[in-house]
Amino acid sequence: MSINAIEVKNLSKSYRKVQAVDNISFNVKAGSSFGLLGLNGAGKTTTLKMLVSLIQPDSGTATVSGHDIRKKPMEVRRSIGYVSENPSFYTRMTAMETLRYLCKLLDVPDSKREQRIENNLQLVGLTDKKDLYIGGYSRGMRHRLSLAQALLSEPEILFLDEPTLGLDPLGAKNMRDLITRLKSEKEVTIVMSSHVLPEVEAICSEVGIFDHGKLIAQDSVEHLRNTASDTINLEAVLIGPTEQLVKALLELSFVNDVKMDGNRLIINARKEGEIRPKILDAIYQLNPQILSYGIQESSLEDILLRILKR
Ligand SMILES: Nc1ncnc2c1ncn2[C@@H]1O[C@H](COP(=O)(O)OP(=O)(O)O)[C@@H](O)[C@H]1O
Ligand SMILES: [Mg+2]
Incomplete structure (x- = not known):
């Protein structure tokens, strides 16, 4: 064979x-x-x-x-x-x-x-x-x-x-x-x-x-x-306009994907050096009011959903 x-x-x-x-x-x-x-x-x-x-x-x-x-x-x-x-x-x-x-x-x-x-x-x-x-x-x-x-x-x-x-x-x-x-x-x-x-x-x-x-x-x-372990999801709850913010975040080289769900912002990004302060900076520049935020390692499931774009 x-x-x-x-x-x-x-x-x-x-x-x-x-x-x-x-x-x-x-x-x-x-x-x-x-x-x-x-x-x-x-x-x-x-x-x-x-x-x-x-x-x-x-x-x-x-x-x-x-x-x-x-x-x-x-x-x-x-x-x-x-x-x-x-x-x-x-x-x-x-x-x-x-x-x-x-x-x-x-x-x-x-x-x-x-x-x-x-x-x-x-x-x-x-x-x-x-x-x-x-x-x-x-x-x-x-x-x-x-x-x-x-x-x-x-x-x-x-x-x-x-x-x-x-x-x-x-x-x-x-x-x-x-x-x-x-x-x-x-x-x-x-x-x-x-x-x-x-x-x-x-x-x-x-x-x-x-x-x-x-x-x-x-x-x-x-x-x-490996792809999953190389990326994170950062979630932030915001107040204020977000359209421009999504655009600005997508322009960051290490950001894969940005989603808005109501006033919840979900950013998927590759772990390339110290990315957290850069992301937060970008948010503060356009929208200073972050009510809360958290970071999670992304899972294989996240990767799959991203491939399926659902
Ligand atoms: N015998 C059949 N007659 C008509 N449509 C079918 C038949 N078998 C499957 N389909 C259709 O073909 C598509 C693929 O089905 P299927 O191969 O069973 O998918 P999966 O196993 O991934 O759930 C579906 O839209 C399903 O409705
Ligand atoms: Mg089947």
């Missing part, structure tokens, strides 16, 4: 009037973990479905484990595991029956089947629930079963669509821990989508930020963190 587990080139997909995915390109290195981050409707699920060859792109293409998703959909499916947004199973079958049935569909050799099922059940913590009907499973248990199912073919790449959506905090934590373990123990490449930043931050090394079908930014989590 080449150094890239996935190569996506100019992929697009629309549903009637909605451009769900709009000309996106990115690569995922083998063995790494890539997070598709974006609000609801950003195009994450549509992208994943194209990559696992469940739907066809309108234009562009991608290779997954070296297989073209348009020309070799069966090869793609054999080399990956996929956990969908809403895992669904036959509720009148047990987990054991379900996994045995799926092994048949996947052509897992009989000699390997039982051991592999046991291992996967153990991994996701469902060994003692394996003979219960799935109809009685909680959402979290279904998600874990879905993960066990996705691992039956011993995939090189695992696709996870919002793996903690709808889980309670403990269930979500268990799922995150499980994915992190998988990453370190099995050397699978992980591609997951999420609308929550902390989750992507906990699991992924690279992140692509999706907005209205477009991939608007791509970066390593480490670089985003």
Whole structure:
């Protein structure tokens, strides 16, 4: 396999009037973990479905484990595991029956089947629930079963669509821990989508930020963190006119962004030397009445919102 587990080139997909995915390109290195981050409707699920060859792109293409998703959909499916947004199973079958049935569909050799099922059940913590009907499973248990199912073919790449959506905090934590373990123990490449930043931050090394079908930014989590720690937010409550002040502040070389929210002024700035007195000076020159002010380190969330400009 080449150094890239996935190569996506100019992929697009629309549903009637909605451009769900709009000309996106990115690569995922083998063995790494890539997070598709974006609000609801950003195009994450549509992208994943194209990559696992469940739907066809309108234009562009991608290779997954070296297989073209348009020309070799069966090869793609054999080399990956996929956990969908809403895992669904036959509720009148047990987990054991379900996994045995799926092994048949996947052509897992009989000699390997039982051991592999046991291992996967153990991994996701469902060994003692394996003979219960799935109809009685909680959402979290279904998600874990879905993960066990996705691992039956011993995939090189695992696709996870919002793996903690709808889980309670403990269930979500268990799922995150499980994915992190998988990453370190099995050397699978992980591609997951999420609308929550902390989750992507906990699991992924690279992140692509999706907005209205477009991939608007791509970066390593480490670089985003460094960017966050290099900036501050200064908040001040003011009295008086502020229009000119916003302009003046934006002219300072280290100021990234200035927002007014009522009489609250929020300045995002890079930590370049002693910037606080310079900012305060600029404020005093135009508007001497500061009722209060405070400084906060900016977070990854701030960076993300700035990228999304919301
Ligand atoms: N089967 C479909 N039919 C029509 N529109 C769809 C369909 N699936 C997704 N969409 C639309 O495409 C856009 C992207 O959706 P989706 O890929 O599900 O985003 P995300 O997973 O980021 O929430 C949304 O506007 C959504 O309403
Ligand atoms: Mg989705």
